[in-house]
Amino acid sequence: MDHKIEIRQYIADHQERYLEDLKDWLRIPSVSALPEHRDDMYRAADYAAKLLQRIGLEQVEVIPTPGHPLVYAEWLKAPGKPTVLFYGHYDVQPADPIELWKTPPFEPTIQNNNLYCRGVSDDKGQTMLVIKALETLLQVDGKLPVNVKVLIEGEEEIGSPSIGAYVKEHAERLACDTVFVCDSPMERADTPTIITGLRGMAYTEIEVRGAQRDLHSGLFGGVAPNPLHAIALIIAKLKDENDHIHIPGLYDKLQAPSDFDREFWDQDPLNLAEGFKQEMGLNALSGEPEYPPLERIGGRPSFDVHGIVGGFVDPGAKTVIPGVVTAKISMRLPPALNSKEVFALLEKAVKSYAPPNVEVTVRYLAGAEGMSVAQNSSSMTAAVIALKETFGNDPIFVRSGGTLPVAVIFQEVLNAPVVLTGFALPDDNLHAPNEKYSLDNFFKGIYTIARFLEERAIIAD
Amino acid sequence: MDHKIEIRQYIADHQERYLEDLKDWLRIPSVSALPEHRDDMYRAADYAAKLLQRIGLEQVEVIPTPGHPLVYAEWLKAPGKPTVLFYGHYDVQPADPIELWKTPPFEPTIQNNNLYCRGVSDDKGQTMLVIKALETLLQVDGKLPVNVKVLIEGEEEIGSPSIGAYVKEHAERLACDTVFVCDSPMERADTPTIITGLRGMAYTEIEVRGAQRDLHSGLFGGVAPNPLHAIALIIAKLKDENDHIHIPGLYDKLQAPSDFDREFWDQDPLNLAEGFKQEMGLNALSGEPEYPPLERIGGRPSFDVHGIVGGFVDPGAKTVIPGVVTAKISMRLPPALNSKEVFALLEKAVKSYAPPNVEVTVRYLAGAEGMSVAQNSSSMTAAVIALKETFGNDPIFVRSGGTLPVAVIFQEVLNAPVVLTGFALPDDNLHAPNEKYSLDNFFKGIYTIARFLEERAIIAD
Numbered sequence: 035m036d037h038k039i040e041i042r043q044y045i046a047d048h049q050e051r052y053l054e055d056l057k058d059w060l061r062i063p064s065v066s067a068l069p070e071h072r073d074d075m076y077r078a079a080d081y082a083a084k085l086l087q088r089i090g091l092e093q094v095e096v097i098p099t100p101g102h103p104l105v106y107a108e109w110l111k112a113p114g115k116p117t118v119l120f121y122g123h124y125d126v127q128p129a130d131p132i133e134l135w136k137t138p139p140f141e142p143t144i145q146n147n148n149l150y151c152r153g154v155s156d157d158k159g160q161t162m163l164v165i166k167a168l169e170t171l172l173q174v175d176g177k178l179p180v181n182v183k184v185l186i187e188g189e190e191e192i193g194s195p196s197i198g199a200y201v202k203e204h205a206e207r208l209a210c211d212t213v214f215v216c217d218s219p220m221e222r223a224d225t226p227t228i229i230t231g232l233r234g235m236a237y238t239e240i241e242v243r244g245a246q247r248d249l250h251s252g253l254f255g256g257v258a259p260n261p262l263h264a265i266a267l268i269i270a271k272l273k274d275e276n277d278h279i280h281i282p283g284l285y286d287k288l289q290a291p292s293d294f295d296r297e298f299w300d301q302d303p304l305n306l307a308e309g310f311k312q313e314m315g316l317n318a319l320s321g322e323p324e325y326p327p328l329e330r331i332g333g334r335p336s337f338d339v340h341g342i343v344g345g346f347v348d349p350g351a352k353t354v355i356p357g358v359v360t361a362k363i364s365m366r367l368p369p370a371l372n373s374k375e376v377f378a379l380l381e382k383a384v385k386s387y388a389p390p391n392v393e394v395t396v397r398y399l400a401g402a403e404g405m406s407v408a409q410n411s412s413s414m415t416a417a418v419i420a421l422k423e424t425f426g427n428d429p430i431f432v433r434s435g436g437t438l439p440v441a442v443i444f445q446e447v448l449n450a451p452v453v454l455t456g457f458a459l460p461d462d463n464l465h466a467p468n469e470k471y472s473l474d475n476f477f478k479g480i481y482t483i484a485r486f487l488e489e490r491a492i493i494a495d
Numbered sequence: 496m497d498h499k500i501e502i503r504q505y506i507a508d509h510q511e512r513y514l515e516d517l518k519d520w521l522r523i524p525s526v527s528a529l530p531e532h533r534d535d536m537y538r539a540a541d542y543a544a545k546l547l548q549r550i551g552l553e554q555v556e557v558i559p560t561p562g563h564p565l566v567y568a569e570w571l572k573a574p575g576k577p578t579v580l581f582y583g584h585y586d587v588q589p590a591d592p593i594e595l596w597k598t599p600p601f602e603p604t605i606q607n608n609n610l611y612c613r614g615v616s617d618d619k620g621q622t623m624l625v626i627k628a629l630e631t632l633l634q635v636d637g638k639l640p641v642n643v644k645v646l647i648e649g650e651e652e653i654g655s656p657s658i659g660a661y662v663k664e665h666a667e668r669l670a671c672d673t674v675f676v677c678d679s680p681m682e683r684a685d686t687p688t689i690i691t692g693l694r695g696m697a698y699t700e701i702e703v704r705g706a707q708r709d710l711h712s713g714l715f716g717g718v719a720p721n722p723l724h725a726i727a728l729i730i731a732k733l734k735d736e737n738d739h740i741h742i743p744g745l746y747d748k749l750q751a752p753s754d755f756d757r758e759f760w761d762q763d764p765l766n767l768a769e770g771f772k773q774e775m776g777l778n779a780l781s782g783e784p785e786y787p788p789l790e791r792i793g794g795r796p797s798f799d800v801h802g803i804v805g806g807f808v809d810p811g812a813k814t815v816i817p818g819v820v821t822a823k824i825s826m827r828l829p830p831a832l833n834s835k836e837v838f839a840l841l842e843k844a845v846k847s848y849a850p851p852n853v854e855v856t857v858r859y860l861a862g863a864e865g866m867s868v869a870q871n872s873s874s875m876t877a878a879v880i881a882l883k884e885t886f887g888n889d890p891i892f893v894r895s896g897g898t899l900p901v902a903v904i905f906q907e908v909l910n911a912p913v914v915l916t917g918f919a920l921p922d923d924n925l926h927a928p929n930e931k932y933s934l935d936n937f938f939k940g941i942y943t944i945a946r947f948l949e950e951r952a953i954i955a956d
Contacts, residue, residue, distance in 0.1 A: 067811070193812065233713065237812040246776030250926050252694065252897030255797030255827045256738075257771050257788050259781040262800035263734055270731035273724055275850045277717075310718050315707030320720040320852045330717030338712045338816055339723035341806035346823060350528065351654060351698040351861045353825050354926070355799055362807060364814050366716045389736045391781045400812045436713030465711050465815075 037174075041484050044174050045166075045477055052480070053149070053473070055085060056162045057142040059124070060151040066102055066125035066192045075102040075188050078124045082161075082186050083107070089169040091184065099196035102188030106207075109168070110181045115491055116211035117181035118413070119448070121440060122161025123190035123217065126153030127465045134467035147473050154471040155462040160216045161186060163457070163476055167483035179491035183210060187440065190217075193400045194439045201440075201447050211495065212413035212451055213444040216483070219458035221306055221430060223472075226421035226482075228414065229454035230295075231332065231433035232441060233366040234404035236373040240265065240384055243358045243393040251353040259391040261359040262345055268394070269361065271387040272380075273337045277321050279365075281376075281383040284335060289370045291333050294409075295433060299329040304430065309460060332433030335376070336366040362399075366435055373401035402439035411451035416489035421455065424482045429455070457482070498635075499946070505635050506627075506941050513941070514610070514934070516546060517623045518603040520585070521612040527563055527586035527653045536563040536649050539585045543622075543647050544568070550630040552645065560657035563649030567668075570629070571642045576952055577672035578642035579874070580909070582901060583622025584651035584678065587614030588926045595928035608934050615932040616923040621677045622647060624918070624937055628944030640952035644671060648901065651678075654861045655900045662901075662908050672956065673874035673912055674905040677944070680919035682767055682891060684933075687882035687943075689875065690915035691756075692793065692894035693902060694827040695865035697834040701726065701845055704819045704854040712814040720852040722820040723806055729855070730822065732848040733841075734798045738782050740826075742837075742844045745796060750831045752794050755870075756894060760790040765891065770921060793894030796837070797827040823860075827896055834862035863900035872912035877950035882916065885943045890916070918943070 045052070064078035065071040079096045082105045087094045091107035102125060110117070129139035129152050137143040142151040149159070164184070171178050185208065187197045201208060220227045244259035251258075273279050291299070307327040310319060321330040330336075344359030346352040367376055381396040388394040408414070409431055421429045434454075441452050457475040458464065506513070525539035526532040540557045543566045548555045552568035563586060571578070590600035590613050598604040603612040610620070625645070632639050646669065648658045662669060681688045705720035712719075734740050752760070768788040771780060782791040791797075805820030807813040828837055842857040849855040869875070870892055882890045895915075902913050918936040919925065 235713075235814070237814070244775075244777075244781075248927060249775065250897070251797065251799045251801070251825060252696075252827060252895070253925075254771065254775070254792070255799050255896055256791030256795055257768075257780040257782045258775060259777070260799050262803065263730060263798075266727040266730035266800065267736060269724060269727035275728060307718075310715065314705070314710065314715070314719060316705075316720070316852065318852050319718040320705075321718045327718050331715070334717055336712065336716035337724075338716050338721050338814070339727065339806070340712070340813060340815055341808040341817075342723065342803040343808045345800070345802035347802040347804045347808075351823070351825070352528075352801060353696070353698070353799070354801055356801075362812070364712060364812070366713060391777065391779050434713070435716055436711070464714075466708060 040174055041170060042481060044170050045480050049477060052166050056159060059158050059162060060142045060154055061140055063140045064125050064153070064188065065128050066189050067128055075125065079103045079105050079188055082124055085165060086184060089165065090172045091168070097200065099200060101196045104188070104197060104200060105186040107184045108182065109178050112178060112181045115180045116495065117183060117209070118487065118490060119183040119185060119208060119210035119213045120164045121185055121213060121215045121444065122164060123157045123187045124161065125188040125191050126156070126158065127191050131467060136468055144473070148470040149473055150468060150470045152469055155458040155469055156464045157190065157217045159471040159476055160456050160458065160479065163479035164216055164483050166480045167487070170480060171484050171487065179488045183208060190440065197440055198443045201443050205447050208448055210448060210450050212453060212490065213448065214413070215438065215441055215452060215454045216456050217438070218434065218454055218456035219460055219462065220456070221432060221460065222304055223459055224425065225304060225427050226425045226429035227455065228417060228429045228431050229407065229434045230409055230431045231369060231406045232404050232438050233368055233435050234371065234373050234402050235364055235366055235437045236377045236380065236398065237364040237400040238377060238380060239397045239399055240268065240361045240363060241358060241395040241397065245357050247357050249355040251355050254355060258355050260355050261392055262342070262356065264389050264392045265342060265359055265361045267389050268384055268387045269339060272383060276323060279335060279337045281379050283379045284376065287370050288368060291329070295333065298432070299326045299332065302326065302328055313460060331435035333368055335368060335371060336435070337363070339363050366437065367404055369404035369406050373403060377401065402437050403442050405442045405445055407452055407454065412493045412495050413451055413453050413490060416486050416493050417453050417455060419489045420482045420485040423485055424478050501635055502631060502945050503942060505631050506938055510938060513627050517620060520619050520623060521603045521615055522601055524601045525586050525614070525649065526589050527650050528589055536586065540564045540566050540649055543585055546626060547645060550626065551633045552629070558661065560661060562657045565649070565658060565661060566647040567645065569644045570639050573639060573642045576641045577956065578644060578670070579948065579951060580644040580646060580669060580671035580674045581625045582646055582674060582676045582905065583625060584618045584648045585622065586649040586652050587617070587619070588652050592928060597929055605934070609931040610934055611929060611931045613930050616919040616930055617925045618651065618678045620932040620937055621917050621919065621940065624940035625677055625944050627941045628948070631941060632945050632948065640949045644669060651901070654863070658901055659904045662904050666908050669909055671909060671911050673914060673951065674909065675874070676899065676902055676913060676915045677917050678899070679895065679915055679917035680921055680923060681917070682893060682921065683765055684920055685886065686765060686888050687886045687890035688916065689878060689890045689892050690868065690895045691870055691892045692830060692867045693865050693899050694829055694896050695832065695834050695863050696825055696827050696898040697838045697841065697859065698825040698861040699838060699841060700858040700860055701729065701822045701824060702819060702856040702858065705852070706818050708818050710816040712816050715816060719816050721816050722853055723803070723817060725850050725853045726803060726820055726822045728850050729845055729848045730800060733844060737784060740796060740798045742840050744840045745837065748831050749829060752790070756794065759893070760787045760793065763787065763789055774921060792896035794829055796829060796832060797896070798824070800824050827898065828865055830865035830867050832865070834864055838862065863898050864903045865898070866903045866906055868913055868915065873954045873956050874912055874914050874951060877947050877954050878914050878916060880950045881943045881947035884946055885939050
């Protein structure tokens with residue numbers, strides 16, 4: 035039997051069990067952000083470790099960290115062949131707001147050939163399909179075509195605070211020729227997508243302090259500084275109506291885009307901008323009018339307010355002038371912009387924009403750098419072949435607007451090219467209620483990863 | 496024995512019991528804003544009713560309303576004498592934030608000759624001293640020098656939604672020559688204060704809607720409208736750095752102040768502006784620089800943001816772009832500005848300021864009109880005499896920046912002059928943790944009210 039057909043057949047014959055293994059993992063509510071799920075984090079890590087052991091990987095280990103544990107496994111019995119390090123994460127976003135879920139968030143439910151569950155698409159489903167690809171090859175061939183290492187973390191949704199130190203301390207153990215990260219969506223259901231760039235991020239809190247205590251707006255309204263008004267003035271100065279950011283120095287370090295990116299952004303051949311509108315339920319996109327929509331996401335810094343803490347936010351009317359408020363603000367940064375440098379510029383701008391009679395403090399809460407990925411590595415070539423074979427269409431190369439701190443760490447510390455791809459779909463409700471994953475794509479993903487490994491084995495570096 | 500001394504002596508002899516009656520009332524957590532305290536509202540109303548009955552008032556009634564009940568009582572055995580209607584309220588603000596209280600919020604505690612408890616100064620202490628003044632006169636003289644009606648409500652802290660309808664329907668029962676409202680602070684501990692004006696208020700919510708759901712700032716940051724940014728732009732346009740309000744038409748209807756107010760505001764003879772700074776812990780006051788501080792409070796409209804609802808407000812970093820946010824905003828309005836008219840102007844301005852690609856809705860949540868009080872009524876004269884006798888200094892007449900919807904209702908429906916005064920102090924922490932009331936002022940207040948009634952009986956209308 036043709037080997038490709040054999041692989042397809044094996045996957046087809048074991049669909050039910052493969053799905054059950056995923057469902058059991060999904061039932062563990064491994065929400066990294068919530069302390070009450072600490073035990074679930076260990077359960078989810080153990081589950082992955084046992085599965086990796088069972089399919090035949092070696093040196094399987096649940097590795098404690100200051101936060102949630104890592105899972106490591108390897109199969110290094112292909113001497114002379116390249117080594118691929120797979121990365122995934124078993125932690126998931128909180129299920130809030132739970133009332134908007136149509137099915138229980140931690141009970142996997144199949145509807146219309148989609149599997150609904152928190153974490154199914156981000157990233158347990160996409161991690162499980164890698165494990166199942168390895169299982170398939172080991173079952174069909176008794177071996178893998180290349181050497182494989184697997185590293186699964188439990189803190190991706192909280193900014194990956196622990197994995198960096200581990201990667202740096204164990205660079206030798208993790209040494210590889212390629213890092214493969216299966217944690218991203220396809221831009222369209224018929225078009226596989228490879229990410230060629232990520233934005234970095236600076237997440238900050240701007241605290242504005244007025245009077246030493248909350249005040250009654252009747253007795254003090256007219257002479258009291260209002261920190262909520264002050265934060266509005268500051269935010270309005272930082273980003274104007276046309277979404278231009280007014281942080282002196284910010285745009286100076288931006289680099290001109292490559293011809294490839296320029297053309298893709300200008301032409302938007304898949305009409306992705308239309309998809310964004312539909313997803314948002316809007317007739318028009320926002321953002322800097324003189325840049326094409328894809329460039330606004332892939333090539334320009336963004337500035338978003340996420341929440342304003344302070345004052346009275348319950349139903350009804352209370353006339354308090356709060357003494358102190360905090361705005362949560364993040365900026366996404368193209369690779370040329372360093373998060374700490376941008377923070378320093380932001381802090382300076384905020385202080386210069388603050389109205390008189392309030393005290394302003396700017397805090398750096400979290401940050402990560404952006405990155406660019408070369409499109410011409412052997413691993414990229416193998417990925418393109420495998421993706422095209424599965425989906426019938428060439429993959430597109432896009433710069434994502436998102437941030438993946440661990441990808442930057444891999445690229446820098448392991449000095450290996452990173453392949454960023456995945457089989458989630460734009461409407462999979464990542465980080466939102468009713469997260470889902472296409473069952474078709476789950477099984478297509480297994481096949482793609484198996485084929486990627488085979489192609490990677492035969493392409494010269 | 497001199498009659499004044501007799502009154503003083505009676506109060507002095509019964510201090511302990513008078514205080515115990517207040518403490519028992521304070522222990523009932525009659526928080527009108529919180530549904531879980533509904534039973535407490537009835538307990539607090541019953542308590543007042545029983546006390547009024549016990550001291551000898553008649554027709555005592557706990558009157559149900561669509562919200563919390565009213566308490567009514569009367570003593571009408573002074574034919575040919577004027578009738579004074581006393582108003583107070585038994586409901587209190589929520590105790591939040593409880594962790595900032597140094598003593599339990601609903602356990603009255605005496606420290607340094609102050610009584611600490613939620614509601615002690617606003618307004619149970621100030622209502623109780625009226626009851627105790629009536630009790631004192633009835634005990635000492637066996638009668639009151641004028642006819643008296645008492646109306647106590649349980650919804651003052653939530654905007655007095657029910658009392659208006661009752662007053663209108665029972666205008667005959669409540670008919671009187673004077674309304675006396677004991678619910679305000681003295682500007683300084685040595686200076687009794689009579690309020691000659693109140694600001695009205697328009698309390699609104701501005702809702703800004705962007706995308707149909709919350710979005711991930713990595714994937715959409717750059718093309719998604721951010722309602723928190725939009726609300727900041729709108730707020731910044733509505734009030735500028737110099738605290739000028741940009742609502743076309745707003746300032747047009749303001750009236751020139753009287754010479755009396757002009758002089759008081761310009762001269763600030765008690766240096767109240769300094770006290771505001773100290774209370775706020777600030778070196779400077781905010782507000783329109785070209786108007787004196789007292790005018791900013793007493794004669795100018797204010798614009799304050801109280802809270803912004805939506806997005807992520809928990810500790811940590813979450814990169815959500817909320818689909819919808821709401822800003823709670825109120826304006827305090829000098830008597831010449833009608834709350835509904837100002838709301839219409841505000842709504843128009845907000846819509847014209849809204850950036851493209853968001854939908855804006857402005858809601859009128861609550862409102863009340865301002866009022867001016869004549870300084871030359873017989874009741875005012877009686878109040879001045881009584882206050883000066885107690886405190887040694889002439890009372891000052893000030894326009895308050897606050898709002899008291901019920902005072903406007905009394906003035907309009909009952910067509911009777913309203914005396915607004917009280918014995919709270921500027922540092923009594925109204926609406927804040929560690930609310931207190933001076934025990935000296937509690938007993939001075941009892942004496943003052945008793946003397947006011949005697950003076951009112953002998954001054955011709």
